[in-house]
Amino acid sequence: MTRPHTTFSGPELCAKSAREVVALLRKGEVTSLDLIDVSLARMDQVEPQVNAVVTRCANRARGATVATDTLLAGLPLGIKDLNPVAGVRTTFGTIGMADHVPTASDPIVTRLEDRGGVVLGKTNTPEIGAGANTFNAVFGATRNPWNTAMNAAGSSGGAAVSLATGELWLSHGSDFGGSLRSPANYCGIVGLRPSPGIAGGSSAHLGFTNGGVDGPMARDVLDCALFLDAMAGYDPVWPISFPPPATPYLDIARQDAGPVRIAYASDLNGFAALTDEIDTVLRDALARMRLPHVTVEDHCPTLPRLDEAFRALRCLSFMGSYQATPENVTKHYKDTIKGNLADARAMTFDAYVQAERDRAQIYNTMATFFQTHDVLACPVNGLAPLPVEIEYPTEVAGRPMRDYIDWLQFAFLATVAGLPALSLPVGFTPSGMPVGLQLIGPPRGEARLLQVAHTLEQALNLPITCIDPIAG
Template structure:
């Protein structure tokens, strides 16, 4: 019998609304799953059991009273530990904040509560989101549910691993250089990097920068779209926010894939990619090309995306962590220190050039979509590696210039500002989850999600493309 915690968020929300299950029952099921499998992978790092049970009982009463219910009503939601949650420990993965209990909700967490979601758990993250490998000095490393000694990537690795293991129906993530998309690929779940400003944020220090965004994560496209419908809104607190209709994201419109023209690229024309990953991607393209009207190989012109991203990324760390480093450098982990050291090496001229290059890159990227509807490429350049290693140091025998260069497939797309769905696409050459990125047109968030939903349905009928599921018995779950 399938546990409630394994069912889709869409189904669970429907069952709550029809009084077929209770939010209390669902919460207890999620807590039991966490107790059973979290010791093996360390994805959930803080819980508010008492507060969540109080909220679940009230959610149950609201259903019985026939009150209007929000889109997330009664669903237990995991919040990435980079977002403040009122009364629930928030550390940013840093020893500096290891005992921090916020007295407020950051805007994304507040939106979850406002939509009826029950915030009951925090999910692990690397310190301040740096490193693309979910390990920190406060909670330690998170393991991949498919291979606990390997990384779920980062920085939303805790959310991705918890979802894959059925600890919660939905979770939040965030993404600068791939922090949401790479964990989705490594754990066989769905992540969505929205157009900057679609999900407004009050936590970004560089409010006009389009690099960092919050995004929904789920085990299916429909689940991620449900969470997006609760998070997308206009809010003047975010200078990139614009008027949106949250209802346009759920339910998603039907898309006829046979009418779509796609381009595929194994490396976006610039990213280092393991040769075996290239081979897997080429094979998968051959297995799904028939779904579309046409499929062509085409690389976007991203120019010197490595240098451009390095400089723009450095601005965020300079603004956010420089003062902390001056006071507590000995408490900071290597990825944060590396980012700050790199930031000091850049000149004003470097920053001016990077912003100009990003603008040129963005404008060139628009031409790509003049005769195609979607761009598809791999999500991760290498198969999941041991989490004891901070990061890959070489790909195909070639040393990487920066520690984060192994995620170039994702940060190249970050620079464009376009919406991207990270979708599971079977397993790789090592038997671990493999994922693709589906890139849509400028501000075409609903359209790319709708296309991803249709692609996901088609993949489910083809064994080599279907979403993989971890062996929960190997993680400690008893039938």
Template sequence: MTRAAVDGSDDICRAPARTQLALLETGVLSAAELLAEHLARIDAVNGQVNAVVSIDRELAVEAARASDRRRADGSPRKALEGLPTAFKDLEEAAGLRTTWGSPRFAHHVSAHDSDVVARIRAAGAVPMGKTNTPEFGTGSHTQNDVFGVTRNPYDTSRSAGGSSGGAAAALAAGMLPIADGSDLGGSLRNPASFCNVVGFRPTPGLVPNSPGRDLWNSMPVKGPMARTVRDAALLLAVLAGPSATSPLSSAVDGSRFAAVAETSPDQGMLRGLRVAWSPTVGGLDIDPRVRSVLEQRAVAELRAAGAIVVERDLVEELEGVDEAFRILRAHGYAASFRDVLASSREVLSPELIANTEWGLDLTAADLARAEDLRMRAFQRFAALFAEIDVVAAPAAAVPPFPIEERWVREIDGVAQSDYLQWMRAAWRFTPLGGASMSLPCGFTDDGLPVGLQLVTAPRNDELLLRVAAAFEERVPAWREPPRVLHAAAQGTR
């Protein structure tokens, strides 16, 4: 393999992670050289996008050299050996500044690694810094008072989504080949949809959540982000597995996901696949531009591939989910942030304050009702998945919105009551415990990305990855480079 043989492109930084690993394995590139390519890309575009923060070049260079030494010594090959990455700024990473997007922790340097960071390091990746996030991951627009706002590489006047917006934007612009993210209300899926990358929310427990203040909560999960589905599977293979410090973690062997990454997509996965297409996710307001792209690209391609696609509104299945989610989310905020609210209210975002206060006002009766609503919705979804294999739906109700807005106030003429309301296309699936993914599907007429959300029953993560990889083979929308790279190329001429 040569440097030019980069998946039909000469842009090494936007090549799949698997391709970059092959370039390292064959000696076409060293880890130090691959790092230099990515640092040059960061220098070229990060000033416009603001996706990667707390960059530590000295740490990255030393890690790349250590990777090259391991390769030269003939050490057993690690899964991510030599791949540059940066950790979401909600993850503790020893020796790196970790702020959680909060002025209260603006100068905090971690003394230890979270499980996610430890596993990525152990797999041979080369850490460069952190990816930007809203304060404590609250909201699907990546802005905070420490680093500022992250812009969308496809249109820098638009949001990159959140809370994993820094990771999504960095992937889209080729600043990183892989990235970790987390998801409660769509924090992996919304930014993936906005930035034309893959965001995979696995079954709760597949990836450990420790450390944290709310480890028994099954709604927040951590998962992989990448430009392609198979790269997401590559990272999931590293992240998955039990942890003694994460009580809900499962003992699933990550090698099954490595097999997805290593195997060519099987178009036969789509023939006869039973798909419930839900264009409004239970009657939500969906921007017509989003629905048009999904029906013309996703639904049409699934049917052309032999899938059995039936439209289903999911109104009955999703009854009570909104109330359950809001109550359980607020309870989680009270558990995690009550002490921060008491000591640092004056520097917290209004969204974080409102969620935590609502959680502190909840009663035992509120929690009992939420758990009952969630249980009944889960039972209805279990019955649905006895009839189908996959739900297909919008990953986000809108294309990327203007950067100056904190959240979407209106969708197709319908006012949104608060910053959570517009995100329901993603978070309505959160309480049900299944696996879900946003993957690139296409673009609006003005060039804004639209993501397709695929959802499976709990513990069907491998099926979801294989179906998504087969779809991606037919609809390789991820290949479209963002406009910020065109501008950067013109600036160097």
């Protein structure tokens, strides 16, 4: 289906790209205060319909001192409600922290502010980020702007919706099992899960683990590259972080990509369930990408024990978080989180060691794959959004789902192998819901991945998402 008819009734500035707005800031044609005002006005317009930016910090933002010669030059942005912002209510979407106001910011927040970002609000997330449907007992559900009866995925659902509706120009996300890729897919925007160490961060208070990462979310590929530049770099508080590339990601993303070699794996060798509807949209998009310098073939490397490896890594993350969280918070956790903790407790050390062997094998397989291909393309999710009241699908394309993690299997590979992965909007379902294509790149290959994604984005020539919510 072609893109549904949409409108945008927000302030003109809100529809501009982050790059355009930063340029205006540097020229002195607008101020950060101007942008704060129009962003807040847009939130007033759409928040009753979508519930994406659940906590605003306007006074804090207006009081920020920002130099226009910094990378973001005073651009307002959103921070996911899993990352503390000093002096701003940060709930992690859980009742036990509903009134929590931290005194110190997460290092990624400090980095973004040092580089000219102005935090204007916290975006909604499922409870402690667990689940791919953004709802919690503190703030309720975030709704998909393309059809407000549908879910926006998760756990960075609020971030994705804030971008799609023009409330913010850039919005921070994080990803373990597709937590920024799935919302980007469902909302028609771009989300990049970087390689571990690129944007700092670590998962579950375990500084040397690399399952969970912070990452940029934006309306197009070049804005995503700009945001990654603002996040990237070494910081001694992050044990696995390392310096940024000599050439900014944005500069490389703008360069001619040259020959591009894409392998499309529709179901990862039968590993992940996929509806015909999604496969059709993606294959149509890939057909339009077949340019003289772009080759597309059906191919998937062998990926044994991918499910076991991912689940082991996730068990480690959940147990690390649980052990560092007081009982007066954990006692409120929803049943699905308690089930995750039970799985973690039941895991043996032998099983975890085997999972690390499996990860190494999968990584080596992918390293060989990237000797002959630039990206592995596959779905982000195997089905279109469901009604917001449904926590997760119990089946996909006739295949029963064992739990709420099963339907996210397309996300597992990048996480297990430590690869960068990007969700690129490429089309729409017959019912008018966005569909993204997941592009997985080589280890620390963000620059090339962004370059390829920008080339494909230009080939498809889809309008950038910035819409008024569509009532469902």
